[in-house]
Amino acid sequence: MKPFTYERAGSPAEAAAAVARQPNAKFIAGGTNLLDLMKLEIEAPQHLVDVNHLGLDKIDATPEGGVRIGALVRNTDLASDERIRRDYGVLSRAIVAGASGQLRNKATTAGNLLQRTRCPYFYDTNQACNKRRPGSGCAAIGGYSRQLAVIGVSDACIATYPGDMAVAMRVLDASVEMINAAGAVRTIPIAGFHRLPGTTPHIENALAPGEMITAVTLPKPVGGQHFYHKVRDRASYAYALVSVAAIIQHDGSGHVAIGGIAPRPWRVETAEASMLQGSKAVAAQLLAGAKPTHDNAFKVPLVERTLGAVMAEARTA
Ligand SMILES: Cc1cc2nc3c(=O)[nH]c(=O)nc-3n(C[C@H](O)[C@H](O)[C@H](O)COP(=O)(O)OP(=O)(O)OC[C@H]3O[C@@H](n4cnc5c(N)ncnc54)[C@H](O)[C@@H]3O)c2cc1C
Ligand code: SF4
DSSP states (O other): OOOEEEOOOHHHHHHHHHHSTTTTTESSSTTTTHHHHHHSSOOOOOOEEEETTOOOEEEEOOTTSSSEEEEEBBHHHHHHHHHHHHHHHHHHHHTTTTSSSHHHOOOOOOHHHHHOOOTTTTTOSSSOTTSSSSSSOOOTTTTTOSSSSSOOOOSSSSOOOOOOOHHHHHHOOOEEEEEOOOOEEEEEGGGTTBOOOOOTTTOOOOOTTTOEEEEEESSSSOOOOOEEEEEOSSSSSOOOOOEEEEEEOSSSSSSEEEESSSSSSSSGGGGGGGGGGGGHHHHHTTTTOOOOTTTTTTHHHHHHHHHHHHHHHHHHH
16 A cells, blocks of 8 residues: 555534645545555555544434435445435345445445446556556457446446445435535535546546535435345345336336446436336336447346346235
């Protein structure tokens, strides 16, 4: 690990200012992703700004009838919160499908949203990787790509967004709140938060340099049955090959987002108009334009089958 300096910020605006002031500074929350990347020297921040003691660890009701989840709420606390379990079950289920109990005790809402890809070539510093070293190429294209994305990809990068929590937040129409060094706060829909790779796969989200996430807001509950089905190589402690986050109403209508197949949680709102026609119709629209490789073509039918299983469970529940 490369040497770095460390400070504890006194407020969110101070934290944002501290990161904005130095070219190679980063926030640290639970550290479960960042410290691994630092040990492997995939990331080498010269300065860390600790955001753990800023009072951002609360879940509050909003005047609109939703909830505001502080950026530092631990994954375990979020998944077990009574309101989340009752009104946003898809979120609770997605979180407990991820990582392990120990990791979830440390991992935070903001850190989870910002976790980096698990593309094996990103982790191997001997390999070309446009995300790790812009302009160096992409060893995954033409390499072994079983885990990688089938849609939303570019000629520069075919990595997936690996997380579970954000897939549920996407189906819940969450918003991400951020603060910059000047103390200005802005909120954007999660739909626009994670970026597709295009020609700049190293730019993964809508945060400006130094901007810090302060909260994630969920709109008022929409009812329905909530599902998170995760298909993976092991029954626990493994990333999704395909995951389906769904909220299905009694009349069969609903919302669906897919994980494990794209550089961001994948949702196509127009596809949801076909819910009453069945999983084949929805999956066809969700995956229109997919560009699977030889190794990961199995993900295309797997999306349809997993969505079909969720819809069948909704009918019988
Ligand atoms: C073995 C293992 C298995 C895992 N399995 C899964 C899994 O199955 N599913 C899954 O979803 N996840 C999985 N994870 C990932 C895990 O969920 C993340 O490591 C965790 O959520 C990151 O949260 P953190 O608070 O520790 O983030 P950190 O490591 O502290 O930070 C991550 C990134 O976010 C930035 N950051 C943190 N807070 C803020 C903020 N407030 N504003 C702006 N930037 C910020 C940091 O600078 C850093 O770039 C796994 C991790 C491990 C190690
Ligand atoms: S797919 Fe993306 S993360 Fe993986 S090697 Fe290519 S550029 Fe890097």
